[in-house]
Amino acid sequence: MVKPAYTKQFEKDLKKIKKRNEAPQCSAVGVFASLIKQKEKMKDWIYDEFNHVGVDYSKKDNVNEYDNQMGSFRDYEKEAKEFLDKLDVSNPKDLTVIDIGCGTGAFSIHASNYFKQIYAVDVSQEMLNAASSKAKVSNIDNIEFCNSGFLQFQPTEKVDIIYTKYAFHHLPDYWKQAGLLNMNKMLKPDGVLFLSDFVFKFDPDYETNTDTFINEMSKKYI
Numbered sequence: 001m002v003k004p005a006y007t008k009q010f011e012k013d014l015k016k017i018k019k020r021n022e023a024p025q026c027s028a029v030g031v032f033a034s035l036i037k038q039k040e041k042m043k044d045w046i047y048d049e050f051n052h053v054g055v056d057y058s059k060k061d062n063v064n065e066y067d068n069q070m071g072s073f074r075d076y077e078k079e080a081k082e083f084l085d086k087l088d089v090s091n092p093k094d095l096t097v098i099d100i101g102c103g104t105g106a107f108s109i110h111a112s113n114y115f116k117q118i119y120a121v122d123v124s125q126e127m128l129n130a131a132s133s134k135a136k137v138s139n140i141d142n143i144e145f146c147n148s149g150f151l152q153f154q155p156t157e158k159v160d161i162i163y164t165k166y167a168f169h170h171l172p173d174y175w176k177q178a179g180l181l182n183m184n185k186m187l188k189p190d191g192v193l194f195l196s197d198f199v200f201k202f203d204p205d206y207e208t209n210t211d212t213f214i215n216e217m218s219k220k221y222i
């Protein structure tokens, strides 16, 4: 029986694909194989969390501004101590901690006094530079700085605690789930995740509500 021309072409294309492991461009089977390959690739595709959303923390000026502003009303030492008290453990010096979105070291620097080892993780190298300068000045040697994020970080060991403050909202909603799953992988079975984060919701009268919010916050903190 004579094979129709399209079948021959089909078999030829299949052979090519098998041989070169790549899809030829100009036939139905080629397009199909190419789509399958793309779908396989899509499985590995993740959101680029190194893209800064909102304030661009890859810029040194923005990092300095953040550090000055936060330092003017936050008591980082108190925040770390309060966390330790809340944790209520007898052996903090045996515990390892990952601080994701560590910024300029708000938590990591002070937490290093209480815990065995801190992994300070941030997608911004400038933030990490600022944090590691503070660690150097204070002769802290139990913080490892890692340029990574919620979605990609793979610690060299599973840890007892993950701490993350004011950073999770940087991920788009869909990717928050992926971030949580990845954090779950970083924790030991009885590990603790401390996630502190918020975003502001304003009703349509944006300007008035923003003013009200600023006034209320300034009464509280200034």
Ligand SMILES: C[S@@+](CC[C@H](N)C(=O)[O-])C[C@H]1O[C@@H](n2cnc3c(N)ncnc32)[C@H](O)[C@@H]1O
Pocket: 049, 050, 057, 070, 100, 101, 102, 103, 104, 105, 106, 107, 121, 122, 123, 124, 127, 148, 149, 150, 151, 164, 165, 166, 167, 170, 171
């Ligand atoms: C508002 S700062 C908070 C810093 C610090 N945790 C604090 O309490 O001051 C947010 C930090 O999250 C970092 N960040 C943004 N997206 C991130 C991601 N996907 N993974 C890890 N860090 C991220 C930013 O670079 C920035 O340093």
